Amino acid sequence: MSNKFTVAAVAIGLVLVHGCATSPAAKIDFDPAIEFSSYHVFTWFSENPMKVGETANPPSVSLQNDLMAAIQSSLEASSYKLADSPELADFLVSFTVGSRESTKPDSDSETAPTVRGRGGWGTAYHGGANESYTQGILVINIFDAAEHRLVWHGASTTKITEQDRDNMPQVINAIVDTILSEFPPHSDR
Numbered sequence: 001m002s003n004k005f006t007v008a009a010v011a012i013g014l015v016l017v018h019g020c021a022t023s024p025a026a027k028i029d030f031d032p033a034i035e036f037s038s039y040h041v042f043t044w045f046s047e048n049p050m051k052v053g054e055t056a057n058p059p060s061v062s063l064q065n066d067l068m069a070a071i072q073s074s075l076e077a078s079s080y081k082l083a084d085s086p087e088l089a090d091f092l093v094s095f096t097v098g099s100r101e102s103t104k105p106d107s108d109s110e111t112a113p114t115v116r117g118r119g120g121w122g123t124a125y126h127g128g129a130n131e132s133y134t135q136g137i138l139v140i141n142i143f144d145a146a147e148h149r150l151v152w153h154g155a156s157t158t159k160i161t162e163q164d165r166d167n168m169p170q171v172i173n174a175i176v177d178t179i180l181s182e183f184p185p186h187s188d189r
Helices: 002-020 063-077 162-166 168-180
Strands: 027-030 041-044 050-052 091-105 114-116 123-125 130-144 149-160
Touching: 050 063, 063 091, 063 168, 091 149, 130 168, 149 168, 162 168
Parallel strands: 041 091, 050 091
Antiparallel strands: 027 149, 091 130, 114 123, 130 149
16 A cells, blocks of 8 residues: 555656646736837847856857847747848847846755854755756847837746757757747737
């Protein structure tokens, strides 16, 4: 009976963990006065549309080109066209990247927190290993080409694992697609 209970508990745990694993969500903001259905053609805000925000490590040399290719591909998949010149564009695209190093206590550690210091006063210490990871941030901004005014903003923050580092093109495409799936904004907002 104990063995059946253990197998059932593990199966339920796996279902719960799998159900909680989701792709990074996008947070968006936009100007509701803009008629996004009039946008059909885009170009880059500048020759180098990537800005680097606060970051734990400098981005790779190829990151701007990889992000530009992913953004262009995602927009073209939604029937937008890349303009031959800025004068022909309805909207302009720029993006910002950033990262920060984070650490979280290993959730599998069964060691109770202990307090170190004289007489029980001091800093709390959680036994067990800590998990260090990079939290990557991508922000995509859309500007009205005629007014050079920000009209749409999408952002996503995601944990970057070692496996992700080995598959950055796929990770970049997934994050860009997640953000741009919200562009244009849905009319029910």
